[in-house]
Amino acid sequence: MFLPFLPLIIASLGLSLVVLPMLPDEAVIPLEPIETLILLLISSLLLGQWQSQSNRLWIQAFPRWAVAGLWAGLSWATRLPIELATYWESMRMDQATVIFLLVLVYWIADSFAAHPWRIDGQKWLKTIQTLRLQLPLILITGLHLGLTLLLDKTIPDEAVSNQVLVELGLSVLILLGAAPWFVVLSWGVQPVPSDVKDEIAAELKANRTSVQGVFCWPGHITQTATAGVIGILPWARFLLVSPQLLTHLSSQELRAVVAHEAGHLRRWHLFFYALAFLGFVELLFLILVGVEFTQWTTGVTAPDWLQGFLLVGLLALFLRGGIGFLSRNFERQADCNAFLRCGWEPFATALKKVGYLNRIALHQDNWHHYGIQQRLEFLKLCEEQPERVTQHDQRVRTIQSGCLLLFGFLLSASVYSTSQHAKESLIFWQLENIVSEITPADVGLLIQAANTFYEKSEFERAEELYRKALAWEPENPRALNNLAWLLTQHFAEQPLKVQESVALAERAVALEPAAYILDTLAESYALQGRWQEAADTAKTALERAESDIRNVDHMGLRYYQDRMEHFQHTRL
Numbered sequence: 268m269f270l271p272f273l274p275l276i277i278a279s280l281g282l283s284l285v286v287l288p289m290l291p292d293e294a295v296i297p298l299e300p301i302e303t304l305i306l307l308l309i310s311s312l313l314l315g316q317w318q319s320q321s322n323r324l325w326i327q328a329f330p331r332w333a334v335a336g337l338w339a340g341l342s343w344a345t346r347l348p349i350e351l352a353t354y355w356e357s358m359r360m361d362q363a364t365v366i367f368l369l370v371l372v373y374w375i376a377d378s379f380a381a382h383p384w385r386i387d388g389q390k391w392l393k394t395i396q397t398l399r400l401q402l403p404l405i406l407i408t409g410l411h412l413g414l415t416l417l418l419d420k421t422i423p424d425e426a427v428s429n430q431v432l433v434e435l436g437l438s439v440l441i442l443l444g445a446a447p448w449f450v451v452l453s454w455g456v457q458p459v460p461s462d463v464k465d466e467i468a469a470e471l472k473a474n475r476t477s478v479q480g481v482f483c484w485p486g487h488i489t490q491t492a493t494a495g496v497i498g499i500l501p502w503a504r505f506l507l508v509s510p511q512l513l514t515h516l517s518s519q520e521l522r523a524v525v526a527h528e529a530g531h532l533r534r535w536h537l538f539f540y541a542l543a544f545l546g547f548v549e550l551l552f553l554i555l556v557g558v559e560f561t562q563w564t565t566g567v568t569a570p571d572w573l574q575g576f577l578l579v580g581l582l583a584l585f586l587r588g589g590i591g592f593l594s595r596n597f598e599r600q601a602d603c604n605a606f607l608r609c610g611w612e613p614f615a616t617a618l619k620k621v622g623y624l625n626r627i628a629l630h631q632d633n634w635h636h637y638g639i640q641q642r643l644e645f646l647k648l649c650e651e652q653p654e655r656v657t658q659h660d661q662r663v664r665t666i667q668s669g670c671l672l673l674f675g676f677l678l679s680a681s682v683y684s685t686s687q688h689a690k691e692s693l694i695f696w697q698l699e700n701i702v703s704e705i706t707p708a709d710v711g712l713l714i715q716a717a718n719t720f721y722e723k724s725e726f727e728r729a730e731e732l733y734r735k736a737l738a739w740e741p742e743n744p745r746a747l748n749n750l751a752w753l754l755t756q757h758f759a760e761q762p763l764k765v766q767e768s769v770a771l772a773e774r775a776v777a778l779e780p781a782a783y784i785l786d787t788l789a790e791s792y793a794l795q796g797r798w799q800e801a802a803d804t805a806k807t808a809l810e811r812a813e814s815d816i817r818n819v820d821h822m823g824l825r826y827y828q829d830r831m832e833h834f835q836h837t838r839l
Contacts, residue, residue, distance in 0.1 A: 272404040275709060277406075279370045284575025286343050287362070291367060297345040303318060303345045304372055311335055311379035330380040338373050353813045357648075361824060364439065367412050374401060400488055402453040407446050410438065438548075442541055447479075447498030455619050457480035463513055463521070467506065470522045474529035477501050484509040492624035496528050499537050504751075511537050511624050520617035522610040530604025537595040539667055542674050549677040551578055556684045568601060587634055593666070594635035600643065600663045603656045606646045615643050707739040715747050721749070726757045748776035748784045755790045765794045782812035786830060793834060802834040 298306065314330040314337075344350060348365050351527035378397040414437055458464065484507050486491065492511035498504035506528060514523060529645050531537060558574060605614045622629055622639045632638035637645075649655045659704050717732035733750035736743060758764040772788035786806035794799035809827040 271400050273403055274331070274335070274372060275370060275404050277582070278338070278373050278422070279366060280579050281339060282342065282348075282369060282642060283341075283362075283366050283534070284578050285572050286339050287348055287366075287816065288571030288575060290343060290346050290349060291342075294346045294350075296341070298341075298345045300345075300347060300350050301340050303347050303350075307334075307338055307376050308379060310334070315380040316383050318462055334376050334380040335373070338369075338376055342369060342545045349814070363412055363415070366515060367408060370408070371405065373407060374398065382475070394490075399453055399455065403446065403449040406449045406453065410445060411441055414441075433617055436543065439541075443498075443500050444503055447503045447505055450497050451480070454485050454488050455506065456485055456505075457485055459513065466518060466522065467508070467525050470525040471506070471529055474526060474533060474604070476532040478504045478506045478527045481506045481508065483507070483513070486510070492621050492752060494524050495527055496531055496537065496726070499535075499541065504532070506572040515620055515624060516617055517613075519609060519613040520620065523605045523614040523617050524621075526608040527601045527605040527614070529608075530601035531597065533669075534597070534600055534606065534663065536593075536601070539593065539597075539670050540590070542670055543589060546670070546674040546677050547582075549591070549674070549681045552681050553684065554581075556681075581770055591634040593670075595637055596659075596663055596666055598636055599642070599659060602642055603649060603659060605651060607656065611646055611650050613648065618642060622833065646706065651671060692762075709748070710736050710740045710743060713739075714743070714749065717746075718749065722754060726753060729753060742774075742776045742778055742783060744779035744781075747771045747778070748787050750792060751775065755787065755794055759794055765791065780807075780811065782808045782827060785811060786827065789834060791829065793837070798834060798837055802831065805831040805834045 291580075291734050311334045311829050313329075316831070317330050325637050348362075348369060351368060352362075365575040368403065375398070378394045378401075382393040415434070418433070418437075459467070471477060474584050478496070479498070479502055482505060484495075490516070492509050494506070494508045494512060496504065496506050508521075508524075512524060516524065517596065528836045555574075602614070618639050619763070621627075629643075630638050632641060636642075645655075674700045713736045714731055717729045717736065720726075720729035720732065729755055733746050733753065736746040737750065740746065751768040754768035754771070769788070769791040772784065772791045775784045785804055789801045789804040789808060792798075792804060805827070809824070809831050812824055812827045
């Protein structure tokens with residue numbers, strides 16, 4: 268079920284993990300956002316004219332691959348994510364919103380390139396059908412983004428005990444409750460004929476399962492003879508059957524196919540697919556935490572784009588290996604359920620007809636299904652040796668238990684990695700190992716050590732290390748800024764230290780006028796009662812933050828907006 272959405276998933280990951288970290292400091296192609304988007308859409312329409320007589324799918328899909336490359340290239344060369352973030356100043360868009368909007372653009376451009384112009388005027392109809400195919404993912408992502416932004420605006424950070432659990436809970440809520448409805452409504456499914464519906468309902472009841480509705484696969488979604496279930500919860504669960512199956516399968520054969528799908532429901536296969544995807548997300552999170560830890564402890568920094576390539580590669584391995592492994596075992600268990608319910612003959616003839624209708628050779632298999640011949644041979648063995656069904660059930664239960672244990676471990680590790688205890692443990696481990704060994708060549712590590720003391724409220728120790736770093740490297744903007752911020756936050760009652768913080772922050776701004784450094788300078792001015800200068804500096808910090816969305820992830824544009832408004836209000 269996830270295959271129709273794979274282009275959008277890869278596009279969003281590639282944009283956020285590869286393209287965004289590699290954005291140049293200046294635009295290579297000087298185009299405005301609107302000009303860039305128009306160029307992309309026109310190019311996608313022209314690329315859609317290209318047709319190939321080849322039977323190879325990757326050659327047939329060349330226009331769509333070309334559009335994906337052009338979209339990524341233009342996003343990079345025009346600095347489109349940054350330009351889009353600052354194009355509408357009043358919107359204050361964050362990185363997630365920008366990525367979502369750019370994926371929307373790719374969604375449209377990809378659909379334009381998917382079909383050439385036809386004399387019969389079917390171009391736009393097919394384009395709309397392609398848009399509808401991937402629309403559920405757009406709706407799911409948009410809903411998740413909207414709810415996340417709403418939570419960020421309404422719930423203070425200190426009220427959220429663990430961000431990982433909140434994000435996971437929100438994702439699960441959307442996947443279970445909203446996603447199946449988005450699919451059936453977006454795709455425009457139609458109910459199956461009433462007589463067929465009754466027969467399917469009887470077979471589902473015999474399997475002690477139920478669905479919210481039984482529908483026909485729309486022709487614009489798939490032309491293949493297939494059936495599938497969507498959703499985990501009974502009130503948000505649907506069975507889709509292609510019209511080809513209703514036309515060419517006998518009553519017994521259709522019931523065998525329904526029994527196969529019921530096997531997926533009875534054994535909670537969809538739940539474990541969702542669990543696998545959520546576990547993979549947790550794994551990616553832990554990898555990013557591990558990379559950050561390595562950088563923090565060793566000072567060795569891997570390029571963000573390289574990390575992005577590795578994460579996208581991990582996704583490919585996960586789909587091919589992890590999901591493929593689950594799918595093959597789950598499909599075999601569902602086959603066994605159909606065999607036990609209907610016998611070998613009806614299910615065998617149904618599979619052969621499906622292979623014929625879809626032009627699939629009996630011996631041909633793929634990464635997520637055993638071949639038809641192999642499936643039938645296994646069921647024939649089950650007919651001769653019934654214990655094989657029990658053995659495979661036990662194998663699947665073992666796999667599912669392993670999935671639960673692995674997910675529990677990954678979730679626990681993710682929660683712990685963001686806990687205060689983990690942070691404190693890391694602090695002590697790091698300080699014990701590096702502080703005494705740091706040399707003037709490792710000023711960055713000394714600043715990191717000072718930061719950890721600051722986070723532990725060891726302010727005097729942090730001040731000592733910041734000053735030591737400046738003694739070794741007087742023009743280090745990070746050390747200047749961090750010391751200045753420390754003085755403003757925890758020595759504000761000492762006028763001399765406040766005065767020093769202003770001097771330090773001004774030196775840091777002169778070296779690196781970044782948004783966070785300008786914010787420190789504004790705070791220093793405010794402590795001296797220089798409210799006009801504080802407000803002007805905070806405004807400059809906001810403008811600087813808006814100019815490069817990559818550097819405000821840790822605070823966000825809203826922080827700088829609030830700071831500017833605070834100083835302006837206090838000035839008045």
